[in-house]
Amino acid sequence: MLAMLAKEPAHGYELRGRMRAALGPLGETMNAGQIYVTLTRLAKAGLITSERADGLPDRPDRRVHALTPAGQERVTSWLTEVSWPKPDLTEFHLKLVAAATARLADPVALVDAQRREVMRRLRDAQRTALDRSMDPVAGLLMEGVVLRLRADLEWLEACERMWTTRKAGG
């Protein structure tokens, strides 16, 4: 959110618009309340100032939010920091191992169930990505989501191969 203020100060509702434009369908779930709570926190942390603007008579409580120098610095360091979301495969992997070794469940059945769930997500993400009316920049995010889900499905295929062979082998 700080980064969305880097170009110029904005009202809360403008900020929400900027976030939604950047995130596309993934931004739909974000509500106004979350935005205002976050803005209050950022102001307390000294990263933004929230000044009451000479408002319109019908919306007297409009505030304009702007980055402080500390806020600017935070945005700069965030941009250059290398972080990457970790997909947590460990837990599922352990489920398969436990299911097989303790004979608690058929690991291949667990793979099937997981695949159903990932396919459902892929289907939803892909439908959104294929929508011709989608903004191309927001579409890029959906493309990333689709690619990750496909990688998960490929890994599940490898799991299936492994546990089918193990089962067949006794």
Add this chain to the structure above:
Amino acid sequence: MTESVLRARGLTRRYGRGSGMVRAVDEVDLSVPAGESLAIMGPSGCGKSTLLHLLGGLQRPTAGRVWLAGRRLDTMSERSLARLRRDSVGFVFQSFHLMDELTAVENVELAALLAGRSPRQARRRAGYLLDRVGLADRADHLPSALSGGQRQRVAVARALSNEPLVVLADEPTGNLDSAATLEILRLFEDLRTEGQTLVVVTHDSRIAAIADRMITMRDGAFADDSRLAVTAPVHGGWR
């Protein structure tokens, strides 16, 4: 209960004999209602292509029964089977199978003629379908002058030329790069939303994710059958 477009009971196809015998399709029961889009996935050699061939009357089962729109395929004469395929099924293959000597529009037109359209109707339908797959401006090109994705779009137009009861596709994106795959995904997504009954056999998760229902096959049998979503088909458009 809605009438199934495709139905199979105990459908089996074996290759070889004795200890070398392979059950490519092993006692499969299946019912595909009108308007459903179904993806069949599974590792190579699981029997999914053979199943598609049995459903489309391209191969005969060793045992079991199969119906298309209530008519039994497994007992049908070769001649009636050929007619039924021509009139009621649309096939899309991995390697397109277009006639190299014919232009895009002629490929589609020929299929419409064979399905019993008059030359005028056939020409009109071919033009309309090529327009629907976004290739109106390539109608007079030979397949050799088209990209892989464009060839597959012609093949889809051809598959629709007889207003098929069902479109059967075998790895339709198998020979395509990712940009061309996207074109085919869009096309199949349009078919699905317009209520075309579809069976796609694939190991490409993208094309499978178009479907409303997904079956996973292992060793010739169904290991998993799930409905990804229940969506009411919208009819019209391609007719």
